[in-house]
Amino acid sequence: MSIGRFLLIGGIGFFGMARHGLAQSTPGLPDPLRRDNGAVISTVAEWNQVRRTELIELFTSQVYGRSPEKPAAMAFQVFDTDTKALGGKATRKQVAIYITGKTDGPRIDVLLYLPNRGRKPVPAIVGLNFWGNHSISVDPGIRIATSYLEKSRNNPYVNLECVVDNRATEACRGINARQWPLDSILDHGYALVTAYREDIASDVPATRFSTGVHTAYPDWQNRPDNFGTIAAWAWGLSRIMDYLQTDRAIDGKRIALFGWSRLGKAALWAGATDTRFAAVLSNESGAGGATLFRRGQGESIRRLCTVFPHWYSTNFRQYMDKETQLPFDQHEVIALLAPRPVYIASAEQDKGADPIGEFESAKAASAVYRLFGREGLPTTTVPPLNTSVQGTIGYHMRTGEHDVTSLDWRYFFQFLDKHFTMK
Structure with a gap:
């Protein structure tokens, strides 16, 4: 059809x-x-x-709100590669994006799974996640997120009893895998690329603009068109795209954005402002x-x-x-x-x-x-x-x-x- x-x-x-x-x-x-x-x-x-x-x-x-340009000093570090992840089905990569180029500055950890079968380079589906990269799979090789993790009881989407002092533990692996059908994504020939929302910007009103990428732009909040969190998440997706354009395993012309709920708002704005998606x-x-x-x-x-x-x-x-x-x-x-x-x-x-x-x-x-x-x-x-x-x-x-x-x-x-x- x-x-x-x-x-x-x-x-x-x-x-x-x-x-x-x-x-x-x-x-x-x-x-x-x-x-x-x-x-x-x-x-x-x-x-x-x-x-x-x-x-x-x-x-x-x-x-x-108004977002900064691409940071001139931004740097990428591939800190993990496993060519036999998920029982040999995929290659797992983990990449640190250092927004200011400094390892003690804001950092976004990006998780990639690339199908081992099929032609390369592969198209990709990119989306932010709600509860940390470790939440989308039980794969023990995924770095546990260290950013703030909300703690709420009776959560309809995940069981967050694994969260201690608003930080993830080993028990949090795979808690949201149901919403991320990794096997199906790979079987359809797509790479999955994801990052944790809190690595980019706080989703907690009490700590808004004081964590993540906002710390690199402290003066951007002193204006009526300030750099809001939705815009920051969208901006972070563009920084992930910056990395993907350098990865020869990814087809840079076939990259789709996915977002659910508030992260769907960010995906739409990222797609509107960045025509590379x-x-x-x-x-x-x-x-x-x-x-x-x-x-x-x-x-x-x-x-x-x-x-x-x-x-x-x-x-x-x-x-x-x-x-x-x-x-x-x-x-x-x-x-x-x-x-x-x-x-x-x-x-x-x-x-x-x-x-x-x-x-x-x-x-x-x-x-x-x-x-x-x-x-x-x-x-x-x-x-x-x-x-x-x-x-x-x-x-x-x-x-x-x-x-x-x-x-x-x-x-x-x-x-x-x-x-x-x-x-």
Whole structure:
């Protein structure tokens, strides 16, 4: 089946539009193809040279914050290589990225698994993880993360009883492996590349901007367009890309970003700002990610700016309680990925992420893909549950709650396999 046609897989568990909310165009959305001065963009050259620049500046100054350039002194150190990892199935590499070039400065540990079978170089899926590199596999060779690790009881995704004094122990190995199907990723011919969010920037309000890469840029917080945590995670993903461009085992032109939840927000912004990423997979990224603020569903700007005050720039706070008056919305972030493939995944019961808003956002971004001669999202109505529709923009809404499941990954593989022409 060619790209741009429907891919209908899974159960037909759809009980009508009323169950999900109105699946119609959201009124008053800003037109991504209309310039700040009101002129309409009609060519790819105008988009690339004018409108794209306007939107990047708008979201940088008003939402995510301004990020530094690539550090001139940054250095990489491959501190581990095992060509017979996972029973010989993969080569494991671990790389330290020293942001300032100094070993006592901020450091991001990057974990790579490359399939030993198949042609080299290989495409890669890059994503940040929530609970440390050691959490995605029981492989005893993975360095245990030393950065802060949250401790919470009754966590729906992992058992964090292994955490002692907010630090991981040996018992934490593989605690989140369920969401990272390493064998399947390798079997599909992809390398997996991951790093721990806390190595890059703190996700704890009390310690915001005082750990990770923020320590290298202390003056960047004394401004209204300050370097927020979402932007820092996105910036960290670009630094990982800097390394991957030097690794001959990785195909630098076939690197996809993956992100779930708040890390999905970072993946979208990283893909928007760094065109070296060939595709983006956004899983339930919600408000400030793929969904539309203007619908007034899911998390509000007030909640984002008060519960997570470190995520966005100070400027973003001026829009609290003004969702319907925004001069921008998140479909324009998705549009910034054009003409590269992007997949938006939702879950029916994930009300906080507003799955209908994510669908509507993908639909509204399609206008820019059409400008490039691409289809964008291949439907104007919400597909049945557990069913994937795939153009250059892909979408599905599955049953269940906020999570990453095998069904999500099945559709991600199908989408990437087609766009990366995997055999």
